[in-house]
Amino acid sequence: MAMDEEAPLVEISKNENSIVNHEKDVYILSSAFLLIFLAYGAAQNLESTINTEGNLGTISLGILYLSFMFCSIFASLVVRKLGSKNALILGTSGYWLFVAANLMPNWYTMVPASLYLGFAASIIWVGQGTYLTSAACSHANDHILNEAVIIGKFNGVFWGMFASHQFVGNLVTLALMRDEEGGSTSGTTVLFLVFVCTVTLGAVLMCFLSKRAGKEEARQQDSSASSVSSVATLLKSIITLLQDIRMLLIIPLMAYSGLQQAFVWAEFTKYIVQPTMGESGVGGAMAVYGVFDAICSLVAGHFTFGLSSISIIVSGGALVQGAVLVWILLAHSVTAGALGILYPLLVAALWGIGDGVLNTQLSALLGILFKDDMEGAFAQLKLWQSFAIAIVFFLAPYISLQTMLVIMFVALCFSALGFLFLTLKVERAFSYRAA
Secondary structure (H helix, E strand, C coil): CHHHHHHHHHHHHHHHHHHHHHHHHHHHHHHHHHHHHHHHHHHHHHHHHHCCHHHHHHHHHHHHHHHHHHHHHHHHHHHHHHCHHHHHHHHHHHHHHHHHHCCCCCHHHHHHHHHHHHHHHHHHHHHHHHHHHHHHHHHHHHHCCCHHHHHHHHHHHHHHHHHHHHHHHHHHHHHHCEECHHHCEECHHHHHHHHHHHHHHHHHHHCCCCCCCCHHHHHHHHHCCCHHHHHHHHHHHHHHHHCCHHHHHHHHHHHHHHHHHHHHHHHHHHHHHHHHHHHHHHHHHHHHHHHHHHHHHHHHHHCCCCHHHHHHHHHHHHHHHHHHHHHHHHHCCCCCHHHHHHHHHHHHHHHHHHHHHHHHHHHHHHHHHCHHHHHHHHHHHHHHHHHHHHHHHHHHHHCCHHHHHHHHHHHHHHHHHHHHHHHHHHHHHHHHHHC
């Protein structure tokens, strides 16, 4: 009898440890990304304002996202071969190199670093989406819970913590950078040394993640059998996804999510923040953006339980960003005084709400709909996001703010219509699959 009583207790203890480990991994992953991206995000925000000679900063970011786009095509294959944990660890090296290159910014350091970061970013983001969804599914199975709910919750936690990198990183920027007479800025060397240290800490933290087992491990073993068959499988996966009506209807929203991120990094900081708040004010405005992004990510993730909730939340975020675009297009002007400071901060807050919605809901949507090919689905997300971001960075020096706003508004309307069509036409089938 004693043996019979102890066995269930041992089994329950094992299940509890497994559940705790899944949640722990989410917080480790989120913390590592926070450390890495508080450095990279702040550096990216500054590129168009501190590396201005020959548009070095803007062109470097364009090269980065062009590389990101092409590498995303093969990122799912790399992640399958390495496993999501190893892909995450390798991916951190690109961010370290890019941040370090800003200590001596020139064409010979920034361009190679940008090219390599494109590869590193493609595998770290596909690895992130795969790892997080795998952890959520395992957690749901252990608890006998609805996978869609847990995927939404875990994405909310991750994106909430991740979005706070804008707040933390830009507060560091605000504290260390100073505008001087003659338009120069001091403190950049110390700033990037601090950022190199934070990326290093994030890379170390990534090593403490648990290795994902189950389906991911089986896919990794299968993909190691033959390089030729792996490439063939990859091409088949890409073609299959692009023939899927669900993916085709989501792609415009993926591309818009990249456009709206690049708008903040390239246009908002240059044309709206800098003229009224200076280069050092970029950190403060982006910190506000990060706070609202983080809060919205947590709230949106909490209320995500299926396609119907995703549709409502995405529609709300689209309305907010659409209103901001129209407001800037019709009423933007450089204003002095308190109003000149309040205006960019309010725009940053509202834009952060929209970004928080798109990040959490797109990731949750792909995790719910494409569980059989998570690596391929998240690779498609980063492919189209990086394609849109690269376009913005290459076009930014040659088009006006008004032209960019019109492009953004048209893209938002088109992507929202496609997503609503997806919701109206296929919600019943998706809800059946997710159940």
